[in-house]
Amino acid sequence: MELAQGTQGKRYLMYISQNYSYAILRPLQQQIRTHGGEVKWFLEGSEVNPDFLAADEHRLHSIDEIKAWNPHATFAPANILPTFFPGKKVAVFHGFDAGKLNSRGKNDHFTIRGCFDLYCTQGPNTTGPFAQQAKEMGFFRVRETGWTMLDPLFSDIANNPYKSEADTRPTLLICSTFSKRLSLAPQLIEQVKQLRDSGKYRILVQFHPKMATEIVDQYKAMQDDTLTFIETDNVIPLLQAADVMLCDTSSILLMFLLLRRPVVTFNNQAPGPHILNVTEASEVEAAIDHALTQPVALMQEIEAFCQQLHPYQDGLSSQRVLAATNDLIESDGKELKRKPLNIIRQFKMRKKLGYWRF
Template sequence: MDYLAATKQKKYLMYISQNYSYAILRPLQSEILAHGGQVRWFLEGDYVTPDFLAPDEQPLTSMTEINQWQPDAVFAPANIIPTFIPGLKVAVFHGFDAGKLNSKGQNDHFKIRGCFDLYCTQGPNTTGPFQQLEQKHSFFKVIETGWPTLDPFFAPEFESPYIDENDSRKTLLICSTFSKRLSLAPKLYEKIKYFCEQGKWRILMQFHPKMPEQLVTKYKALENNNLTFIETDNVLPLLQAADVMLCDTSSILLMFILQRRPVVTFCNQDPGKHLIDITDPDKLETAIDYALTHPQSLMTEIEAFCQQLHPYQDGLSSQRVLAATNELILTNPKLKAKPLNFIRNLKMRKKLNYWHW
């Protein structure tokens, strides 16, 4: 059966709580609209800004409106979603598994919170663990689709506005997560300031939106002809503009490495052979210079890693996610009932001011 054709006349809700989620779900929105489906957006919480909605993107502003619209499926690039929201709940992830461990030493990427009916995984290294969890819990399905976010990345017409044809220097992209324990930003300030004054590379810098404002302000003050600080809801053009990345344990490094370009990390929590990981700031410049030579052994490791992380370079992951979603809607497999999650759903009802049962 052509499950893409089944999109026609169906309703799909984009449920987001962060500004970066716009770019994650827009390729999927394009596929839905191209196949005759309807799309609405629901913006939850204080970290997402309505200003980023395009003029033709229609929001729903309350649970009452969502219930009146009755979506067939809800896509969420988040860890949780209210189970009382109507429609098939589909997890599309807000990033790759970067190996981050919580305070209990557990990897939250694989934590099952009882919210979703379908997990659309990105590649073999996440599909396997989620399939094991599917067998254990039996209240959701797992289908490997690739990540819709990256579809524009692999389009031949994709061009970055951050590329400067008039600057012959190599471009270094510096990205950091917001966690004080994992972030390179507070630890490498003096070294980055030196690079900024040195001018050896053209530097682009971008932080996680939850980065403390004090640190953001401190780094913005470094801006000159050698360093540009960028705030954006779509990092893909930024990734395309760089020759090498400096990062910590942020999952954004995994998006960058899919271009088959080297990444230097500082105190990465899960350093593999595909990364050049250092723990001494004084070795940073040498590591970046080494990365820019594209050593064959490193590039071989990067290729092998990418095949496990996200083997799809066809730009069709959105189609696979949509087809997998429609298949589950139409076949309606008998899944075990989700956990009640009474306390979590009570908190979500309070947050959304929704008390109808």
């Protein structure tokens, strides 16, 4: 049976507030269009760049336009979404659970904020916690689909701009989250210079878009024929180009592991046998060199971890998300309880969006 059956004639809204969300939702957009559905985009806030919209991607500029268009469903790679939007609200996640803890020592990845009708989870280790909460709360569905952003990960990209046939050195990709408390970027500036100056690696650097400007500028100043700083709305070609990653607690490391390639982390908050974690700057280079040998025990741990994180390598996660969404639309989620009002949160959303009509 066609996974995306029932898409014909339906309207789907893509709700984004960060540039990286384009790459999360475009594989889903492709499936919707292929199966006869219509897609439009709503860009919330100042941190998403409208210039990244393609010529054939259509934007709605206001809540009134959204209500007039009346989407059947809205997809959001975010933690919250206005409940006053028409149609079903579907969470597709902006990353994996990387074990980050908030200031209260809690993992926000599994927090239910009463905004969504459907959570499309990435693999067994996230499906379980969400499914348990769905059973307890009763106002949303959970379906394990895999992650839309990864559909292209399992296909070779022709003419990948980050690969080099001429440079045979191993490619090191350095990524970091923006949180001062968790980020390796400010702590490893001197070590990265040493890695560059060693000449052993071809180095690509890519940071979270919220990284402090002064840190970004320091890394941009390091650029030469060995180290390149990259700003992009699509990290998949970068991941495919690298042999090893140096990271901290950013969830991007989990995407890289799914390519069955090793990751070295610096002060990772959730270290495990599937990564090589170091706690001293002086240990970084040796750990990278060890990772490049792809030790058998480490690679076995990576494989076991990936089976729990995201077992799908068929590139069909977007089709599964679309099928789960269409099923929710067709059934109207009649078994679900009414979502909590969340008056304070929705007031804040209305204030943020400048919308007060009811």
